[in-house]
Amino acid sequence: MNVTTEFLDGTLKPDGTPELDQKLSLGPGRVKVILQPAQAATPRRGLADVLDQIHQGQQARAFQGRSAEEIKAGLREGEEEYEKRLRTFRSQAKPPAGNG
Numbered sequence: 001m002n003v004t005t006e007f008l009d010g011t012l013k014p015d016g017t018p019e020l021d022q023k024l025s026l027g028p029g030r031v032k033v034i035l036q037p038a039q040a041a042t043p044r045r046g047l048a049d050v051l052d053q054i055h056q057g058q059q060a061r062a063f064q065g066r067s068a069e070e071i072k073a074g075l076r077e078g079e080e081e082y083e084k085r086l087r088t089f090r091s092q093a094k095p096p097a098g099n100g
Helices: 047-060 070-091
Strands: 011-012 018-020
Touching: none
Parallel strands: none
Antiparallel strands: 011 018
């Protein structure tokens, strides 16, 4: 026996009767009805909206971002730390087995 399942949206009226948004394609006969509340559709925000909200929050807090010089100094510091760690690892590494 083939079981056909349809998922439809609708509205539950104050008197308790359901009102479907579209007509069913099932034939006449007994059916099982499962109702669950639909979550309100929240509009999905785009990247520009999120960035705008962040910017507005920063302005409201009088946030001052780092200057270009501060960013460059931070990058140099990170690169120097990376090189220092790399030299340490290389000095601790065992040399490859010799040819003799």
